[in-house]
Amino acid sequence: MSTPTVARPSLDDELHAATQGNVRSIGRLVSAVENADATVLAAIATRKVGAPLVVGLTGPPGVGKSTATDGLIAHYRAAGRTVAVLAIDPTSPLTGGAILGDRIRMLRHVKDPGVYIRSFAARRQLGGLAETTETAIRLLAVIGFDIILVETVGIGQSEVDIARVASTTVVLVSPRGGDGMQAVKAGVLEIADIFVVNKAELPGAEETVRDLTEALAHRRPAPDSWRPPIVRASAATPGGLDDLAIALEQHREWLEHHPVQPGQVRAELVRRALKDAAVDRFRRALAVPDDAVARVLEGVTPVDAVIDELVLLGRSSRPITL
């Protein structure tokens, strides 16, 4: 038996230190959550929390999520609120490694004790990315942050995850040669509370706004429901996020008057995106065995029967990647 060479405080002391702003303690606790440490999960599940504003930012790679996050940090800090950021990047499916580079766009806040930034790899989270993110948000709420910003790249099922955990989901698109709508997948349309056409100073922005407006016009929202606005932004320009800040404030006010029922949280919004993600996961999990191909080629087994087999096979395969 070896004796620990680094003494650690009790969990209570660590949580207390974290609420007092001890960054070392906050960092260690977030790691514990990330590693699904049962003691920490239990400790924070039973603590009282305030109601922080959780803003999720999602969108395709390079659209400006980190730059917008940086701008929102400045916006909320100017209003005297403390801010925590979870910046989630994809994990390499081959090696399990990741390069987490989002905070490079947020370096100007490094000296501000009212800002805590944490990079997350969307790695094979034991409990799933959504659960880990949700618990990390809860921890940051226990610690006492007023605003929690969650950046996640809009690929695969991460959009679903973000809609589950955020009070406000912001979907960013950029005008790329007029094919802006290509970047907005069906599932993403469903989960947005606010659409941002970022890089709005570039050509094609108005076209993208028009495409989005059209795509949304087909929906028949219930009379009392929130209608996601489409705002223009230039995240890299001073003042370029003013309209987003206003839309976020409007949504926050709307939420105050329309508290979400726990348990049926945005069920309809999430359902469709979930389905997309499930189909996607199935597609990736299913490998068609050579023997199935051979039996169809030789006409030994009817095609329908082989498809039934494959459905069962796909269901029992665990996905390798997130």
Next chain:
Amino acid sequence: MAARILVAKPGLDGHDRGAKLVAVALRDAGFEVIYTGIRQLPVDIATIAVQENVDMVGLSILSGAHMALVRKTIIALEEAGGGDIPVVVGGTIPSFDVEPLQELGVRATFPTGSSLTDLVAGVHKVLDQHAAETEGTSWTS
């Protein structure tokens, strides 16, 4: 679970090709690499290391000012409560500076010309040693 490593470039030298190569090699070896670009102040590197709760800080220094920068970074880490986080250094490190760096607390040095394979192996070794030293460390309830 994948270890987390901060790859940082303190000091004024402006090119980070080497640091980026290292970041990619570590990612390919299965590490989670936090990369923050060039010209970082030692005190900011320390803040980022504890915010991210990394398992190791890797400094890339080509300016020749490694003694001063490493000393400042290690002091800043201690002040931030992260004195237990192992530090390794790569870059233009003359052999006569290896020992003085170790005396400052540096766990491994990778002079320019080290192969990426050796670097990854060296990182694994430092992490294993550190894990053995801190075995059994966790919160008391």
